[in-house]
Amino acid sequence: MLQLLGVNRVVIYKTSNSPETQRILDYYTHKGLVEVIPWPMTRFLHVSRSWLPQYDPGDIHYFGQIPALNDCLYRYMYQSRYIALQDVDELILPQSANSWLELLPQLEKHYGRDRCYMFKNFVFPTTVARPPPSPDNLTLCCPSWKFVPGQNILHHLYHEPNSKIHWNNFKIIVNPRAAVTLTVHGVLNPGNLCAWVDRSIARMYHTRAATKPKLTPDKLVYDGRLLSYSRLLIPAVNTVLTESGLLPQDD
Numbered sequence: 001m002l003q004l005l006g007v008n009r010v011v012i013y014k015t016s017n018s019p020e021t022q023r024i025l026d027y028y029t030h031k032g033l034v035e036v037i038p039w040p041m042t043r044f045l046h047v048s049r050s051w052l053p054q055y056d057p058g059d060i061h062y063f064g065q066i067p068a069l070n071d072c073l074y075r076y077m078y079q080s081r082y083i084a085l086q087d088v089d090e091l092i093l094p095q096s097a098n099s100w101l102e103l104l105p106q107l108e109k110h111y112g113r114d115r116c117y118m119f120k121n122f123v124f125p126t127t128v129a130r131p132p133p134s135p136d137n138l139t140l141c142c143p144s145w146k147f148v149p150g151q152n153i154l155h156h157l158y159h160e161p162n163s164k165i166h167w168n169n170f171k172i173i174v175n176p177r178a179a180v181t182l183t184v185h186g187v188l189n190p191g192n193l194c195a196w197v198d199r200s201i202a203r204m205y206h207t208r209a210a211t212k213p214k215l216t217p218d219k220l221v222y223d224g225r226l227l228s229y230s231r232l233l234i235p236a237v238n239t240v241l242t243e244s245g246l247l248p249q250d251d
Contacts, residue, residue, distance in 0.1 A: 001091060001153075003033065004232055006099035007084075011076070013039040013068040015047075020149050020246060027244040037075075039068055051184070062184075069182040077176040085182065086171045089151075091205045092119050093225055100173070103202055107173075110201065114175040116187050116194035120203050121169035122159040125210035128217050129155040132224050141234050148246050153207050154230055158220035160212050162199075170196075171204055 002010055012025065014036050028034035041047045041064040048058030060067070069085055076083055082104060084092060094103040107117050145152055172186050172194070181188040197203075205226065241247040 001229065001233060004099070004229055004236070005091075005093075006101035008033070009076075009080070010034045011037060011072055013037045013072070015039050015041065015063050018149065023244045023246060024240070027240060037068075037071070039064060065184055066182070069184070073176050073179060073182055080176060082173050083176050084171070084173045086204070089206060089208050090121075090171060091153075091207075091226075092171065092173065092202060093205055094202045095200055095225065097202075098228075104173075106201060107197065111195040111197070114178055116172050116174040116179065116190060118170045118172050118186060118194050118196050120162065120196070120199055121171070121206050122162055122203055122223070123211050124153075124156040124159045124205060124207045124223075125213075125220070126151050126156055126207060127210055127213075128158050128220060130158055130217060132157060132227065133222055141230070142238070144247055145237075145241070148241060151207055153205075153226055154233070156207050157224055157226065158217065158222055159205075160210065160215060161219065161221060 010028070010033055012034060014025070017025070025034060025036055029036060041060060045059040045064075047063055048056045048061055049063065050056035051062045053061075072083065072085070084100075086092065092100070094100070094106075097103045097106060108114075111117060141154065142152065170185055174187065174194075178193055179187045187194055205223075238247070
């Protein structure tokens, strides 16, 4: 999906992973897209596995996430025009443009060049897998994917109603030369550097466990933007899963 958005380098800070995930990392590393940075914090420190110390105290916060973000900032500061800081279950999707290569000129025009762009987070609960409301938009695909660990993002098209923005429900694309220190969700002391991106231009799709589990499915909001990528995404994923050995060759 990131390749469809025009990303030419993905950096993974790796603490640990399953054998299946390692196959995918090896596949994309060989292709030249992924660079894996070993992040063996647990060898040296008691690493917290929670974002709040009362849930899991440790010597360093949440797998060393903040040091990893700042390492990325300075490691690629003079190699990349912009860097996006997001988790693997998040996607920053343009709403009218089809890729980040088309989106970034829009952002520069609307908010200024070489800045930090903040994208509002929309949670798509993995507990809800409803079809689109219109049969014309129905995408049935990939029964063999059910044998592969992970989530099929094309099955989760309904997001929780978005309440007012909090400090921790956004991610950013930033000019790395304009920032000094990063936090988990943005730039420390951003001043006039950062701008909120209007949701009609781009927003963040976060496919994860529900943050409002008491909401019934009828209270969720349909968003079929991901389906516009399905024609290219489905065969691309099938190719990767087959060539990496996670699907049989004849599927």
